[in-house]
Amino acid sequence: IFCCTLNAIPHNGSLLSKCKVPLGLYIHPYKDIQNLTVVSSSVITRCRVCRAYLNPFVTLLSNHKWKCNLCFRVNDLPNEFVYNSNISINKRPELRNCTVEFIAPSEYMVRPPQPAVYLFMFDVSFTATSTGYLEAACRIMKEELDKLPGDSRTMIGIIAFDSSIHFFNLKPSLPQPQMLVISEVNDIFLPSPDDLLVNLQESKELVLSLLDQLPNLFDSSRNVHSATGAAMQAGYKLLMPTGGRITVFQVSLPNFGPGALKMREDPNQRAAATKEIPQLVPATDFYKKLALDCCSHQICIDLFSLATQYADLSSLSCVSKYSAGCIYYYCNYHRTNSAISMKFESEFRRYLSRSLGLEAVMRIRCTRGLSIHTFYGNFFVRSTDLLALPNINPDTSFGMQVSIEESLSDLKLACFQAALLYTNTKGERRIRVHTLAIPIVASPDQIYRSLDCRLIVNLLSKMAVDRTLTASIGDAREALLNAIIDTTKAFKAHIRSSQKSEVILPSSLKLLPLYILGLLKHTAFRLGTSTSLDARTFALHQFNTLPVKTALLTIYPALYALHDLDKNEPIRTASGIVPNPPQLPLSWEKIYKNGIYLLDAGTIIFIWIGKAVDPRLLNELFDKDNFLSLPDTYMISLPELNNALSSSVRKFVNTLRLSRPICPPLYIIREDSRFRKEFSQNFVNDRTEATMSYFEFMVHVQKQLI
Numbered sequence: 001i002f003c004c005t006l007n008a009i010p011h012n013g014s015l016l017s018k019c020k021v022p023l024g025l026y027i028h029p030y031k032d033i034q035n036l037t038v039v040s041s042s043v044i045t046r047c048r049v050c051r052a053y054l055n056p057f058v059t060l061l062s063n064h065k066w067k068c069n070l071c072f073r074v075n076d077l078p079n080e081f082v083y084n085s086n087i088s089i090n091k092r093p094e095l096r097n098c099t100v101e102f103i104a105p106s107e108y109m110v111r112p113p114q115p116a117v118y119l120f121m122f123d124v125s126f127t128a129t130s131t132g133y134l135e136a137a138c139r140i141m142k143e144e145l146d147k148l149p150g151d152s153r154t155m156i157g158i159i160a161f162d163s164s165i166h167f168f169n170l171k172p173s174l175p176q177p178q179m180l181v182i183s184e185v186n187d188i189f190l191p192s193p194d195d196l197l198v199n200l201q202e203s204k205e206l207v208l209s210l211l212d213q214l215p216n217l218f219d220s221s222r223n224v225h226s227a228t229g230a231a232m233q234a235g236y237k238l239l240m241p242t243g244g245r246i247t248v249f250q251v252s253l254p255n256f257g258p259g260a261l262k263m264r265e266d267p268n269q270r271a272a273a274t275k276e277i278p279q280l281v282p283a284t285d286f287y288k289k290l291a292l293d294c295c296s297h298q299i300c301i302d303l304f305s306l307a308t309q310y311a312d313l314s315s316l317s318c319v320s321k322y323s324a325g326c327i328y329y330y331c332n333y334h335r336t337n338s339a340i341s342m343k344f345e346s347e348f349r350r351y352l353s354r355s356l357g358l359e360a361v362m363r364i365r366c367t368r369g370l371s372i373h374t375f376y377g378n379f380f381v382r383s384t385d386l387l388a389l390p391n392i393n394p395d396t397s398f399g400m401q402v403s404i405e406e407s408l409s410d411l412k413l414a415c416f417q418a419a420l421l422y423t424n425t426k427g428e429r430r431i432r433v434h435t436l437a438i439p440i441v442a443s444p445d446q447i448y449r450s451l452d453c454r455l456i457v458n459l460l461s462k463m464a465v466d467r468t469l470t471a472s473i474g475d476a477r478e479a480l481l482n483a484i485i486d487t488t489k490a491f492k493a494h495i496r497s498s499q500k501s502e503v504i505l506p507s508s509l510k511l512l513p514l515y516i517l518g519l520l521k522h523t524a525f526r527l528g529t530s531t532s533l534d535a536r537t538f539a540l541h542q543f544n545t546l547p548v549k550t551a552l553l554t555i556y557p558a559l560y561a562l563h564d565l566d567k568n569e570p571i572r573t574a575s576g577i578v579p580n581p582p583q584l585p586l587s588w589e590k591i592y593k594n595g596i597y598l599l600d601a602g603t604i605i606f607i608w609i610g611k612a613v614d615p616r617l618l619n620e621l622f623d624k625d626n627f628l629s630l631p632d633t634y635m636i637s638l639p640e641l642n643n644a645l646s647s648s649v650r651k652f653v654n655t656l657r658l659s660r661p662i663c664p665p666l667y668i669i670r671e672d673s674r675f676r677k678e679f680s681q682n683f684v685n686d687r688t689e690a691t692m693s694y695f696e697f698m699v700h701v702q703k704q705l706i
């Protein structure tokens, strides 16, 4: 949930800069947690000076006093602690758990906790409706409507937009939803503002009926305009009094009214030799400004982009980036494309049913002498250490850099504390507090041993995203390469290595070059004309928000041989015994044509079947006699067959898919499938026409060392 790139903090800044390793924190603050400790005590004990919350790393000086581990001030313990003989002080939950949640009293409220308010906005332009997305979205919403988190106060509204804004009056006394069309989009006003957002329970029948009608309502429309900006402005006006969540479905380029965008992509110019891509920078500040307005009224805008063509995601995504929203992207969505529609369905279902925090802020404090700067993720920075988050969802993470400002030599522990104050969908104000303590050390050896390669790669990728947007892809790529070179040089100086041209890294970082090569080949940072602007923008965006485990799998996917599933001892998990096959290097050298392989790329999983596949495997897994009887496109699920191999493969696949918040779709392809490129582009270790193999890359790095 909360961790650091180093598991030992250097005792001063010069030791850190000597080691040349990035110091930063990663936090997944609202992650779904089973057995979350909730403290409902009437007093929330905090330091008088720095406002830190009582935590397991404070010093208890007596039964009456505690010393803050962030600013070292001595504070009084509240009477409740001293005189409540039922719980001894040492057993207090806030002194025993690194993550606790408090039920906040009224001092923590600026206004009474607001209800959950959901506004859904659908692009109904011709381009949009012809993809068939509206039917799918409405069907899924109908099925999941009861799972929307909330209570009896939950409100809902629905808007559709093409060149006009179509509002729907859902007042419970009406027999049918009533459509109100506003075609003057340049100065949008709300018709009948009191009946557009309604109580979900009271108007449920009308909402369900509207979701039934909506796809047919715009079926015959040939309107090619999309007044997205105006629709968002209308949503902002509607939610201004309460705050809440706006979900925008966007298919065509927003090309009408305020915030209209233009086609900026020339496929031949994508990431050309100059390595500068001006179109990655927003074309207008309209969406950022709107996001900031939304943010100050506790409104978050989430974006589902199902674009069939260029949709200028780099401009449009600002609306979510600065309002703490999330972005989903389904390139070339069409109802008949079962792989992409399955991905949309699984992600949209999760989106509707996952828990939600409203009116949130997150503050990060740290031990005196350290300072936190440069935050990564989707939020608005309200003051140096305070992030404004109109919404917080359980699938998003944040990163930040840490610097050492003063000597920490006389301390044993460096501590960090993140406090997330939010309103839950039951109308309760809550504070979730995460505390992290890391030993302070004085020797480079201890630092090098303590490095967390996964978190370092995660931080480097976020820094590279920033570099791409503020400078250029070329600069970002160079910075990634320099991360290996600088650390190698520093480490070699430390161990007094005389091997001038060899890449020698601390053993904790032995996978760093492989991950960096993966990043250089990633959709976000690769060169060449094959990557569309929107795909690149989305890939860049994902590095800032994806949980670390999934993010790493997108950089260096995990490859397993399914025909060798039982090579290692299986592992025992909560859900039973699960196969634990060895992970293979991402190289075609490791692929045998008579085998079946699984590639887990984080947000998508492939199963690949070789041309000369062993008929026994084919029979046991797919109930087929020969390779050619498999579909030449793809399959999306494994048949349930009654044999040991089939059952352990399915168990393995399910464990992988359910181990992350959003269940990734499965594509089963045969070697000659049309979709083989999507599979083979993940082979990071191999060279391609435009990229280096791992071996060539290491030679390249060595040359830079001299």
Ligand SMILES: [Zn+2]
Pocket (backbone or CB within 6 Å): 047, 048, 049, 050, 051, 052, 068, 069, 070, 071, 072, 073
């Ligand atoms: Zn303090």
